[in-house]
Amino acid sequence: MNEMKKYFVPLALSFAVTTAVSAASTLDEVMKERGLTQKDLLAAAKTYTPTGGRDEYIVFASGGQSGQVIVYGIPSMRILKYIGVFTPEPWQGYGFDEESKRVLAQGRIQGKDITFGDTHHPAISETAGEYNGRYLFINDKANPRLAVIDLHDFETKQIVVNPIMKSEHGGAFVTPNTEYVMEASQYAAPLENNFEPLSNFNDKYRGAVTYWKFDDKVGRLKPEESFSVELPPYSQDLSDAGKLVSEGWSFHNSFCSERYVGGIESGRPPFEAGCSQKDTDFLHVINWKKGEELFKAGKTTKINGHDVISIKTAVEAGMLFLIPEPKSPHGVDVSPDGTHIIVSGKLDSHTWVYSFEKMMAAHKAKKYESTDPYGIPIVALKDALHKQVNVGLGPLHTQYDAKKCVVFTSIYVDSMVTKWDYCEGKVLDQMPVHYNIGHLMAMEGDSVSPDGKYLVALNKLAIDRFNPVGPLHPQNHQLIDISGDKMQLLYDMPLPLGEPHYAVGIKADKLKPGIRYESGWDSRADQRSEFRTRAGREKIERSPGKVNVFGTLIRSHITPEIIEVTEGDEVTIHLTNLERAQDETHGFAMYGGNFNLSVEPGKTSTAKFIAEKPGVYPYYCTEFCSALHLEMQGYLLVQPKGYVAAAKGMDEGQKYTKADYDKQVKTNLDTQAVIDSVVGFITSHNYSDFPTVVALVEDATEQLGFAGESKKKAEEYATQGDFQNATLWAGQWWQYQVKTADLGLRAKTFLEENGAKKVK
Ligand code: RUQ
Ligand code: CUA
16 A cells, blocks of 8 residues: 555645746746847747647658767657667667677678768658658768668668768668669779779779669668669769659769869878869769669679679760859758759859750750760750859758749858748848858758758857857757748757758658567567567577576566586577567666667567676676566576586565565555556446556556466465465465556546547
8 A cells, every 4th residue: 555655646736836936936937037039938838848748840860970860859859869870879789689680790890890970961751752761771871871761760770881882971862752762872883892093093993873772671771683873083062852744863963073183291282272173073974774774784884793884884874964063062952842952052142043954955956065084975055054152151961842943051150040942043031040051951852842941050060059068069050940931940959869960850650660569579570579488488408518598677676596607518598578668678687798688569589698707697687677676686507517406496585475475465455445546447437448548458458467377376275375475376366466456547647638538
């Protein structure tokens, strides 16, 4: 009974505190005290999300050098999750259980584990150019890799390594039906994995764009159905796929078409000078549908076992041409209707708007101004340009509004966002940001129907925006309201995980993540685990030098609780979480084990290690899963070789008598009365109209079933006069009752807060 009351005390206290604060201050007083303006209040009102509230959009931001993905909500800017992608992430057990280690191992570079990633551009899978909310892709620039995250459970499922690139920046960008995920190289290198001196740069170094085939049904990239197009060594930069009228084409900007090779140490000007000498670089225009035909017809060369369409083949097939673009360009963004492509000049103050119709007319008429040194035809700028617009110093990336012709461009040097009309070529509004914006992102901004509403400025520097935390500052995502004519700054969010280069925002209701796995699920392979274990079927299998444990986790015990092995054994522990209840994750860690499992309801995870040294190794659940979480523990005993156990019972600290047993039973009966009253409340209301409550009731009923089993055992031992076991089982009976009551109370509170009606 006393234990029951504990649940209510903290609740009651927190209510008292909240009321006290709001009673003492009026809105005016708070404004005065904190120096807030009306404008601040308006911004706060537009972003503040009361407890239990939900966000309208979910953002997936690159986690930069962390190799992860950051998930947050808009407009609240609350961070919801970090997803481990290229880097081990212990909370999720990513890289700490055997299942996920296999995913990370797919990302090895030339046989070597790479436990870091420089993530740049996330992309959401699309159907007919609309985000479908099923998968997320993200690239790693440092080690040209691409990862697939399934948005059913927000877990990384696959990593592929680009077979020919040594650096990659222009990924991940998807074609309108996610047929392909594109990756364009950045720093040119030989496509084979061999040595070539820089004196052979023009001849032997190459760029490329890879089209990774995506199988939407199984949610995996198919390397054997993927191909690349060889490109000149021009430092291809970003990519975008054509849409609607331009569907079937892809666009890739570039810099350093000077093909400068540096050499500051031998007195030559550095890369930055040599790579920004010419007034123009090249926009690469590629017909990927034609490329797919050539690939299927076998018109490729194998490089490192991968199919590559040579520049020569691509030019002959008319699937590749170039257009000059402004000095050291950055960004290439196709309009939602696919008719225009906007490129910015980093060292220029202009954005250049290309017309797809114009460039195609020139290309079809073979109206080229010249060819580049690799024989690629060049369409003259004037034959492809729609408008050239002065938007501010150092424009980078462009996002499209819901309103036709309206776009937002990030201006790096001037630290601002320019809103402008690309049809008319005129600036509409400008807003300063703090500081030095890189990408910017509008809601569903890469789709064929952007939502407008909000824009996020992804700022590279934070300088004086936040409390100082040492020389390394966080990055700053600034939320901007773009629903009116004038942009309005709403919120500054420090992101302390790496440089979140780019982000994508999707309507929250398009995401349908699951809350539990099918029982015994290997989430990384997306199939039933062969190591799944059902309740009561836990076992330890032994063979010479090997111990395999098939165990289970449920509030609040790990089965088995004692594992005896011999020094030198290879120990593999498979654990299945038997819970069906939402958010009942259990963890698993052990002294000196360097593993941590995150076993969500239904999941099966595996820890593996060599029991090198004799000793006592406590293990426990690492998630605070229940009131008896601390007791969710066990021992791995590593016995020395040749150890013989003495015949001796357990030497426990406590001996129990009939009086102890009776006392426990009395407590249990009192607890049962509480449970009965809660059950009475629930069943006298229309609880079946509330799915959340139905799930809680199912879980509670299950826990009560366990209580019944323990009660039976307790009574059997009591009949035999074994009050040691009778008392312990009566205690276990009570544990299950407490869990039942906890769930029941949660259900009751939910009903009260959500206006359930009395039915009888
Ligand atoms: S680009 S530096 Cu996304 Cu502006 Cu990578
Ligand atoms: Cu399970 Cu703590």
